[in-house]
Amino acid sequence: MSLPSVIIVGCGFGGLWAAEGLRRAPAAVTVIDRTNHHLFTPLLYQVATAGLSAPSISAPIRHILERQKNATVLLGEVREIVPQQRHVVLEDRTTVAYDYLVVASGSINHYFGHDDWAPFAPGLKTLDEALDIRARVLTAFERAEREADAAKRSAWLTFVVIGGGATGVELAGTLAEIARHTLKGEFRRVDPTRARVVLVEGTDRVLPPYTPALSEKARLQLERLGVTVWLGKRVTGVDAGGVALGAERLEAKTVIWAAGITSSPLGRPLGAPLDRAGRVQVEPDLSVPGHPEIFVVGDLAAVPGVPGVAPAAKQMGRHAAANIVRSLKKQATREFKYKDYGQLATIGRNAAVAMFGKLELSGYPAWLMWLLAHIYFLINFRNRLAVMIDWAWSYWTYNRGARIILKGPS
């Protein structure tokens, strides 16, 4: 008799923790991901801003799971889920059958019905996108150095980040640091320290999940780093030349999208109700209503009171695995309970905000906490060491180790 099969779709934090939670389960686990690596997404903005190399924040999934002998890793893209037949369909039309399914396919960039903006304002969800943003940012300074026309030069030296959530704040703060410190003195015709970094946010404060007092502290830290923060401004258009905000217009050759994500489309075929963000409204045990053999974890799962952050995805992944183990033993599944360890957002050098229950921190103490937490959580020792060296180096020298544009001028 063959072992019951578990398919895990997606190997982000939710999927990887689900796989590891099944390491002693009497089951054949198959992990399917579109890429060959697990990505430490909280540091993706560092790859986009040339502080870290791509391999420093990623590890091959099959290397992580090498010793877990009940796990098979497949590089592939799940295009469909057919709950009635209990199989998934891959991009080459092959099907893979399951007894249990964990859907951990996460979220994707969302342009609120303006997909035509995407080519001019890349988002930051994958390594490819991070390297695209890195090339755009570095190339913009290069183009400015070659540009004779003052207005065009100024557009090359204007960087707009749309969206004042954690990603937008990190990107804007780091871009200002690059312009003011890293590139200082390296150009002969333009002054990179006069580059303009504008963070545009539609609501009346940055970092909405934090308290209004911390949001204000974050805004002040951003301004101190050299970021211009525009609150309460709605983007109404993005094109090759800049950003429209109602009647206003910002001439900018580099625009980054950090304003919205939506759920992976793989929530739809599950037949369960979705919330407005496209997330699957799961049962308290994280299973899909009517399908006790399917679990949804991470950003794709809508669980009241649980934010879309890495620690929540890990906890859900681990919990879904435990429920599968209980189900295999014919035991009742258990309700998921989120444990909130607090929230941290970095803004730039020595600048961050943190919230641990009622305790609020900002500035250097919050930044130090963020630094230690992220080094600690980086998945394997090698990466941790490489990241520490990269960071120590760039902290002291303001230099950034990954300032490599991989494509020539387009």
Add this chain to the structure above:
Amino acid sequence: MSLPSVIIVGCGFGGLWAAEGLRRAPAAVTVIDRTNHHLFTPLLYQVATAGLSAPSISAPIRHILERQKNATVLLGEVREIVPQQRHVVLEDRTTVAYDYLVVASGSINHYFGHDDWAPFAPGLKTLDEALDIRARVLTAFERAEREADAAKRSAWLTFVVIGGGATGVELAGTLAEIARHTLKGEFRRVDPTRARVVLVEGTDRVLPPYTPALSEKARLQLERLGVTVWLGKRVTGVDAGGVALGAERLEAKTVIWAAGITSSPLGRPLGAPLDRAGRVQVEPDLSVPGHPEIFVVGDLAAVPGVPGVAPAAKQMGRHAAANIVRSLKKQATREFKYKDYGQLATIGRNAAVAMFGKLELSGYPAWLMWLLAHIYFLINFRNRLAVMIDWAWSYWTYNRGARIILKGPS
């Protein structure tokens, strides 16, 4: 009165050493390169084989030249040189005038009139190509793991390296190491240690610039690492399914081209005689016949007895700079004399060959020498440290730090 202007085209070893040789010259130096980085090409094969990240072997040109205040760096592609008008033309049709010109645009992949082979057999000249090869190699093992058909699986597990020069030997040896050690135990359906790495060379020995005895030692070391070496075989076709060698055929999904390079096309407009490889036959002082204000250095220069290696390019770059300084002082230029410090070629773990005048080394001593020399020459301290850590790590663990495929399955 403005300073005389020097344009340096290309910032490989020849161009960079020319720029640095002019650091005290009363001249305005402009360095133009298609990429924003100087590349340590002797280690490019390590990026292609996932041992090093791209930023580890490259450094932004403007960062290297930051303190050289008489140097301006432009990201751009020189499309034409017009010696009669003393200017170069960039990709956007803008022109840049010069009083002195150093052409250091190097060499490009050469398919001997079979450019249609290029899509199936990428060469290894740029970081982009290295990352392309890395993705192809890693994806091949992934595809094999998913492939049900035995013949197709075997084609995914067959790797052909065409060309038995230094690059081909390094690539083949490292590919065998990846298959036999790095990936061992990480797959469930295929056995990566049974992958086949075939090195095809048209002549009767590998590493032709070395002595026949060292070539034979290199071949033996390759075989010991698990490489199948085919000598005296001419490739007559390359397509998506494999390689044709006259009547024979090798079914292989991954083919790498290391068989030939030719000179950059920028030698042609100089009006000087070219040799069969398209290199400019320069005067003894490295200037172009009839154009004492133009110097050619590196792979693009044909100087009898001087090989196309990094140390020669550096020496030529430095010499051209010195001759420009002499010319500015109205002094006579001097003849270039190549100083041969020996040759080293690595094959794989503990395997290499080296030639220092009459002294010949192979195996572990040659490999150790190669390792020390390459760490020493890596351009800046940060890279040197990062490379040392990466190498120490992968030597002890057989793991490779950069095993990241940046594109999903195509």
